[in-house]
Amino acid sequence: MNFDLTEDRQMLADSLRRYLNDKYPIEHRNKVAYEAPFHDDAKWAELTELGALYALAPEAAGGMGGAGFDIAVVFEELGRALCPEPVLGALMASRILTAAGADQEALLSGATKYAVGLGELDAPYDLSEMSTVAKGGKLSGRKSVVYGGQAADVLLIAARDGDSLSVYAVQAADASITGYGMMDGAGAAEVVLEETPGELVLANADAAIADAVNAGIVGLCSEAVGAMEVLHKMTVEYLGQRKQFGRTIGTFQALQHRAVDMLTEIVQSRSIVIKAASELGGPDAARYCSMAKNLIGRAGRLVAEEAIQMHGGIAMTWEYPGSHYAKRIIMIDAQLGDTDYHLMQVAAA
Amino acid sequence: MDLSFTPEEEAFRQEVRDFFAENLPNDIRNVVKNGGELTKDHMVRYHAILNKNGWLATTWPEEYGGPGWGPVEKHIFDEESCAAYAPRIVPFGLSMLGPVLQKFGSQEQKDYYLPRILNGDDWWCQGYSEPGAGSDLASLKTKAERDGDEWVINGQKTWTTLGQHADWIFCLVRTNPDVKQQEGISFILVDMKTPGVEVRPIKLIEGGHEVNEVFFTDVRVPLKNLVGEENKGWTIAKYLLTHERTGIAGVGFSMLELEEVKELARTVIRNGKPLLQDPLFAARVAQAEIDLEAMKLTNLRMLFTAQKQGAPGPETSILKIKGTVINQELKDLRRRALGPAAAPFPGSFKDSNLDVAPQGHANNAARYFNNRKTSIFGGSNEIQRNILTKTMLGL
């Protein structure tokens, strides 16, 4: 056993961290994250130059990674910087294109931005309830809260196609897309399809879609770990600086122990994500991804709420970066299945 | 022991219910229902409607224009006003300064300020906290110095809720820096229009503007604006804080919120069924309901004790802690119930009909984040625990 990152992955992590620190500081992040189009084209190009997207796909598909740990490294850094760029869509689309054996150079080079439309209003998590249908190459239905959909050039849409699911590529220009910003920053879209033309990417796609979801979960959970570690560090630093009653508030044991509980949950979170990442692509991936998403959902709520509480009023402000970390950490739970949904998956398996 | 309401109390409930049905304007009701931002106009109109009926100053004795209610009437009014989607009465003049002036104010102050509070002539805000003095309020630095027949005030207050609307601010200020902190504080009233008062907005986590910084630069106010004795402001501050705490359990609001969560969970579909049929979600709701059921009684029991003793005791800290935690849990549920549909920034769909949240729930995530404040302000829940440790445990 060995828990160290390979040299290549460590280098990628380092260069992403340096880049995001320099070029995507929180002031810039907040500007991008809360103002249309909720995405920065120039930064997107630079991120892809650093290999952030190539790392998401295996060599056979034209990438330079594609394993769970590659995904984890990239998303942890995105999480540390609260980067609002639509990398999740790229990751999930890449998994599907890889399964389809389709060319994805345009995706990996960042030239074409992808979003993946799976969830619907009445079926945000459980895809077996999906009602979007494909008939003769035309799609009808509505995909709801498609992350990154506001900035995408191409949407990969999952639809019922006879007895199974298929994935179609829909050009953004052909669909009715209503983009908007999110409570926790970044953008999403409602995608309304009315006999919208799509190009079949993959038929009988259930397994490929499940794999894309699992990869997405590894990404989101890693993002959460990165964001939680930063927020925890901010909290501990603040406890060490803020003085009330003539002493730093970090000397109050009532707060010390809770800061330790946060740490414990974050350590546990990282462990379960490592496990999920190691199983990605294997037969038990779904089970471990569900474990990770459930644990991260619980840990995230504790970390975000306690961080705000232990800061006091300051963390209730827009100006304080910690508030944005707290929002992102909480809202991650609502992507690709929440705490309860994944608890039931683990219980049923 | 008897938990039933008398026929008179039931009649009173009906009266309150009818009153709100007839008198609460729809626009105000809708803002509350949708979790939007209430404007000054909304609040001023709402206060005037209550005042016309003699129901605005719910905690004031009759001699000052209060309705003279006991704990049960207060409880019923609270439940019914919440159930009608009426706003929370802005507390600064009515449940903070009012009781303070009644206990500590001069006759002249009572005669002048109390009717103006009732009539909505003055909007008050609370100038306690400072950047360096939050939980440790007694360390406040804003100072007032005598100069002839005036106080000259310099310093900064912060977190001033709705200060952007205020005509007046009541402030804790340092009038003697040379004694023990608590013994050099005074309680002074400041007209916000006085030269040298500057209000700057603070944007909150969810994007709303409800709090402010207030700066004082050589602000001159008459000596008679002192309430109570000079350097005895700390006693007043503590008196006010216990009053602040009683309403803070927000039982009525939580009861409404519980119904809202259930209704939402009947509407939202998960796994082909209403979410309320999901055993895990249903269990979360049931858990909150159990806690709230107990809190209703805890609240009533403490209201009765307060009435018997003439003032709320230290055990009201329990109301503050548990009441806020229950409400925060309900806010969590209403966000959680929506899943990703809670994520769009409030107002995202004002130009389209694609709203992802059922009516009244588009701001659920914003409400959840904004509500984190309730365990921080009014004496944080940690400070409440410190109070209980000392007063109830004797440790």
Ligand SMILES: Cc1cc2nc3c(=O)[nH]c(=O)nc-3n(C[C@H](O)[C@H](O)[C@H](O)COP(=O)(O)OP(=O)(O)OC[C@H]3O[C@@H](n4cnc5c(N)ncnc54)[C@H](O)[C@@H]3O)c2cc1C
């Ligand atoms: C939305 C909002 C509205 C507000 N409105 C007003 C207003 O209108 N007027 C006004 O005057 N103030 C207002 N406040 C201020 C509020 O009262 C303070 O935020 C509160 O007193 C906490 O102070 P602080 O934020 O400085 O946190 P701090 O006092 O710095 O506390 C930070 C953390 O340390 C903990 N802590 C501090 N001391 C101890 C201790 N001894 N033991 C254990 N833990 C401790 C706290 O509980 C908290 O978790 C408002 C605050 C908010 C967020």
